Amino acid sequence: MALLDILIYPDQRxxxxxxxxxxxxxxxxxxxxxxxxxxxxxxxxxxxxxxVNVLERIIVVDISESxxxxxxxxNPEIIDSEGQAETEEGCLSVPGIYAPVNRYxxxxxxxxxxxxxxxxxxxxxxxxxxxxxxxDHLDGKVFVDYLSRLKQERxxxxxxxxxxxx
Ligand code: NI
Numbered sequence: 001m002a003l004l005d006i007l008i009y010p011d012q013r014x015x016x017x018x019x020x021x022x023x024x025x026x027x028x029x030x031x032x033x034x035x036x037x038x039x040x041x042x043x044x045x046x047x048x049x050x051x052v053n054v055l056e057r058i059i060v061v062d063i064s065e066s067x068x069x070x071x072x073x074x075n076p077e078i079i080d081s082e083g084q085a086e087t088e089e090g091c092l093s094v095p096g097i098y099a100p101v102n103r104y105x106x107x108x109x110x111x112x113x114x115x116x117x118x119x120x121x122x123x124x125x126x127x128x129x130x131x132x133x134x135x136d137h138l139d140g141k142v143f144v145d146y147l148s149r150l151k152q153e154r155x156x157x158x159x160x161x162x163x164x165x166x
Contacts, residue, residue: 048137
């Protein structure tokens with residue numbers, strides 16, 4: 001396994017749309033392993049392939065305290081949703097920034113697992129929020145995009161300053 005470099009906002013590559021995965025083969029499985037390792041090491045609770053500069057529809061999520069409940073989703077799709085919830089979100093691509101975002105409270109998701117098997121999942125609470133956040137990344141959307149222009153500008157400036165220092 002290998003750690004992958006995470007793109008940092010406002011890197012324009014974070015706004016590209018990812019393509020569906022045709023076949024879950026050993027290359028995709030390896031990518032899922034590397035993405036998981038990168039997520040755990042960051043540490044974070046979710047990571048999408050575009051964040052490591054791979055434009056394919058793959059996300060990994062683990063919201064458990066013990067970090068032993070990895071959920072890998074290939075070609076995830078929200079097929080049903082219910083309610084609304086506002087949650088303070090953060091992102092490995094926007095380190096140190098947290099802001100409230102409004103999302104569905106509950107979702108029904110369809111995806112393929114690491115073996116290419118199709119499955120469906122009902123999620124609520126943090127898991128629901130996290131999956132929606134990661135699927136957004138597949139469509140080139142970062143949570144900052146939901147904030148006011150003024151806030152976005154402030155975050156961009158702050159991130160550019162941080163990038164110059166490190
Ligand atoms: Ni993110």
